[in-house]
Amino acid sequence: MESDYAIEADGLRRSYRSRTGWLRPRLTTVDAVRGVDFTVRRGELFGLLGPNGAGKTTTIKMLNTLLIPTGGTARICGFDVEKQTREVRRRIGYVFGGDRGLYDRLSALDNLRYFAELYGVPARDQRRRIAELLDLVRLAGREQDRVEGYSRGMRQRLHIARGLLHAPEVLFLDEPSIGVDPVAARELRQTVANLAATGTTVLLTTHYMAEADELCDRIAVIADGRIQALGTPSELRSRADGRRVVEVEAYGVPDTALAALRDLPGVRETAVETRGTLQVLTVQSDAHVDVQSDVLRELAGIRLGRVDSREPTLEDAYVTIVNAS
Amino acid sequence: MSGLRLVTVGGMIAYRALFNWTRPALFIGTLFIGPLFQLLFFAYLGRQLRVGDDQFFLVGNAVLTASLACVFGGTMAVANERRFGTLGHVLLSPRSRTAIFWGRVLPYAGNGLLISVFTLTVASLMLGLSIPLSALPGLALAMAAGSLACGFFGLTLGALGLRFRDVFVISNVAVAVLLLLTGVNVPPGNLPQWMVVVGQGLPVTHAAEAARMLAAGRGLDAAAPAIGQELLVAAAYAVVAALLLKFFEAESRRRASLDTL
Numbered sequence: 001m002e003s004d005y006a007i008e009a010d011g012l013r014r015s016y017r018s019r020t021g022w023l024r025p026r027l028t029t030v031d032a033v034r035g036v037d038f039t040v041r042r043g044e045l046f047g048l049l050g051p052n053g054a055g056k057t058t059t060i061k062m063l064n065t066l067l068i069p070t071g072g073t074a075r076i077c078g079f080d081v082e083k084q085t086r087e088v089r090r091r092i093g094y095v096f097g098g099d100r101g102l103y104d105r106l107s108a109l110d111n112l113r114y115f116a117e118l119y120g121v122p123a124r125d126q127r128r129r130i131a132e133l134l135d136l137v138r139l140a141g142r143e144q145d146r147v148e149g150y151s152r153g154m155r156q157r158l159h160i161a162r163g164l165l166h167a168p169e170v171l172f173l174d175e176p177s178i179g180v181d182p183v184a185a186r187e188l189r190q191t192v193a194n195l196a197a198t199g200t201t202v203l204l205t206t207h208y209m210a211e212a213d214e215l216c217d218r219i220a221v222i223a224d225g226r227i228q229a230l231g232t233p234s235e236l237r238s239r240a241d242g243r244r245v246v247e248v249e250a251y252g253v254p255d256t257a258l259a260a261l262r263d264l265p266g267v268r269e270t271a272v273e274t275r276g277t278l279q280v281l282t283v284q285s286d287a288h289v290d291v292q293s294d295v296l297r298e299l300a301g302i303r304l305g306r307v308d309s310r311e312p313t314l315e316d317a318y319v320t321i322v323n324a325s
Numbered sequence: 326m327s328g329l330r331l332v333t334v335g336g337m338i339a340y341r342a343l344f345n346w347t348r349p350a351l352f353i354g355t356l357f358i359g360p361l362f363q364l365l366f367f368a369y370l371g372r373q374l375r376v377g378d379d380q381f382f383l384v385g386n387a388v389l390t391a392s393l394a395c396v397f398g399g400t401m402a403v404a405n406e407r408r409f410g411t412l413g414h415v416l417l418s419p420r421s422r423t424a425i426f427w428g429r430v431l432p433y434a435g436n437g438l439l440i441s442v443f444t445l446t447v448a449s450l451m452l453g454l455s456i457p458l459s460a461l462p463g464l465a466l467a468m469a470a471g472s473l474a475c476g477f478f479g480l481t482l483g484a485l486g487l488r489f490r491d492v493f494v495i496s497n498v499a500v501a502v503l504l505l506l507t508g509v510n511v512p513p514g515n516l517p518q519w520m521v522v523v524g525q526g527l528p529v530t531h532a533a534e535a536a537r538m539l540a541a542g543r544g545l546d547a548a549a550p551a552i553g554q555e556l557l558v559a560a561a562y563a564v565v566a567a568l569l570l571k572f573f574e575a576e577s578r579r580r581a582s583l584d585t586l
Contacts, residue, residue, distance in 0.1 A: 016581055066413055068578045089419035100410030103342035114338040117331050118418035118425065162414070 003078030006170050006201035007040035007063060013071030014058050032058040034225035035072065040203060040218075042077075042169070045196040047216035048205045051322055055225040056205040057096075060172050063203070064094050077169055090120065093163035093171045097178035099155060104148040108139055108158050111147060112165060119166040133161040137191065153184030160191060164200075171195065173204045177211060189215060209315035221318060223325035233314055240284065240312035240320050243268060246292050248281045249305030260298045266291050271319045278305070284316055328424050336428030343405040344398055344433070356436070360390035361444050367510050368452060377512065379452050384540045385509035385533040387445035391437030391472040392503050392529060398433030399479020400496045402426065403570070404486030412487075412583055416574060423567045426484075430476035430563075437472030438465070456540050463545040463552075464536055470555040471532030475503075477562035478528045484566050487573035488582060502527070509533050528562070531555035 014033040019025050033055040040046040050056050061067040063074050065085045073080065079087040103111050109130065116126045134140040137157035147155065156176060163171055173192065177185040185208075192215055196202050206212055212219055213233045220230040229236055253272070261281070262270050266289030273280045281299075285291040292309055341347060346355045364386040371382040403426065406412035418425065442465070449456060456464070482499060486492035504510060506524035513521045524530045535551035538544075577583040 064417060066416065066578065066583070067581055086419045089417055092417070094414070094417055098410075101414060103409055103411060105347070106338070106342050110338055110341070114335060114342065115414065117335040117338070118415060118420060120327070120418075120420055123327065123330055 003075065004041070005039045005075075006042045006044070006077055007038075007046070007203060008075045009036050009038050009059070009063065009072070010074065011072030012036040012059065012062055012069050012074055014055075014062055014067060015070045031225055033062070033069075036222065036225070036227055038220050038227060038230060040201055042201055043196065043199045044217050045192070045202045045204065045215055047212040047219040048203060048222060049207075049209070049212055049219055049318060050205075050222035054222045056222055057174055059222065060094075060174050060203065060205065064092055064172050065089060090166070091169045093166070093168035094174070095159045095163040095171065095176050096174040097156065097159075097176050097180075099152060099179075102147045102155060102158060102162075105146060107144050107146055108134070108150070108161075109143040111158065112143075112161060115162050116165050121166050129165060129167075130161075133164055136164075136194075137161045138187070153180045153187075156180050156184065156188060157191075160188070164195070168200070170201045170203070173202060173206075175205055175207065177206060177208060185211070209313065209318055213314045219314075221321045223322045226325070228325045229321045236317050236321070237312065237314050238317075240317040242287050243284050243312050243316070243320075244287045244289075244291075245310050245312050245316055246283045246285070246295050247306075247308045247310065248283070248295060248299065249307075250279050250281055250299060251277055251303040251305075253279050253281065253299065253302055257298055257302065261295060264291055264294045264298070265289070269316075269320050269323055271323075282316065282319065284312065284320065328421070331420060331424045332428035332431065335425060336431050339402065339429045340398075340432035342409075343401050343429075345401060345405070346394075356394050356440050357443055360393055360440060361447055364390060364444050364448050365451070368448065371510075376515075379454050380540055381512075381537065382510065383448050383452060383454055384445065384536045385507075387441050387448065388468055388471045388533040388536050389503060389507060389509045389529050390444045391434075391441045391468065392475045392500060394440055395430075395433045395437040395472055395475030395528075396479040396482065396500055396503070397493075397496055398436065399430055399476050399481075400483040400486065400492060402429040402433070402480060403483030404492045407486065407490070416577075416583070422570050422574065426480060426566065426570055427563060430473070430480050433479065434469070434472040434476040437475055438469050441468040441472065454540075457542050459544075460539040460542060463539040463548055466545075467532045467535040467539060467548060467552050467555070470535075470552050470559065471529050474528030474532065474555050474559035474562060477559050477566055480566040481562050481569060484569035484573060487570065487577060503529055506530075507533060526558065526561075528555070528558055531558065 012033055013035055016030045016032055018028050036059055048056050062069045063081060065081050065088050068082050076088045077091050081088050112130045121129055134143050137160055139157055177188050189211060218232055219236055221228045261283055266285045267283055269284040271282045283291060283295055346352050367386050368379055368382040371377050406415055482492060482496050506520050507527055507529040508524055531551045531554040535548035538548040
């Protein structure tokens, strides 16, 4: 069964039911994904962005067969994720970020040997395939070491090697760069870009806008279980066209001051990113309104660092989209 | 051929990945020294209470010593996937679950057999029990059947680990139940009828019975039916484990019960 699309999601829904209490049990239903539609062409690198709890991982778990949708349908390379699981699993790889998901007591080589068996890599091809992948993820020479001694970046690269063992047509990367250092993250981006260049379809979820901007052909922004925007990075950036951004580094900004910033004339969006004790305030306004002096007035008496005025980025567009959802 | 590789090569790698007691100190202490002293404890207790002779306790307990490695190993073969966060990746395999998980039981069964042989040999030398040489092949067969049944019994418990987080509690209880109900330490005639009935469905019961017949010099012909029953028990648990694994995997896709991937 051939399809023009590597991934097709049509009205995809997923609810979670949980039961609390013994004497008077209460059933609670949470709609994690509320009707998601998108298609990914073969060989495309597609980004799925969204805040925590937006439904990204649930969507991926439905697409990779770990969860059955409670509504809608999805197909991978034309195969239904609910009914044709074996066909789907032969064609997909799954990589997620974090320290877990590997056998710590085994070497990288044995981890790959085991998953090569599980993913049906023919015995005669295993040695060559594993060597290729160890080279690709730059773990050659360390393959005999136990994984328990690996850094997070090395583990992440091993995750990717494992996901590629059976040369999947579609690779799901669920926040692969989470927690890795900037150098390792850059190497990882290069690896992902190389994969896409060889024709592998990649669905990437990430919190890092620069990563999505650099890698993805198209991006879907998901929030509250629905796709809020879908397009190329430049199309999404244009959502913030006609705006100007003031970025302020500050320390100890009270909630009242943040609320006051939101109420300033001409201000369209505000966002705060906390990095240790530092807060980075991003204030988007209409391009023709200069809000910088008003912003600084509202922050009078607060310790400030760098103040910058700039054009909007993909991240600003993302904030606009998510706040509008 | 590739199915056989999955069972054998896959099973061995999974054993090294998932069994908690592979380090030499843990392996020897937990699987050889501990069970040997447990066997000696019951043998001396038996002498003290005059419930049975040395052969009764020694042979029965030697078969039972396989249960520690096999029951806990079988449980770890599934439940430890949660600990390492690898369960999702295993379930994404397009290959037969039955082959993947049955293959995991074989190294534990081999391990159990090794322990049974070790404890029987050492305890026989220590307590001066002589076993006819002609009985040894049959004894090995009975012990292998007991180990295999224990391994699949452990896998059945491990399958519950796909649904219940604290499955090792069940394994702890199961090992104590085997100690009581398999007739290894308390002759079936001294147990209430319902315990005897339950014991018939547990691993070790028939293997211990066969091993005692062989050690008493009654020959493989006499022991064969009991060995056959033990193998039937092993087959029954293998089927139950496969069905439970299939059911809980399907359930996890429906109810998202495998939250830890």
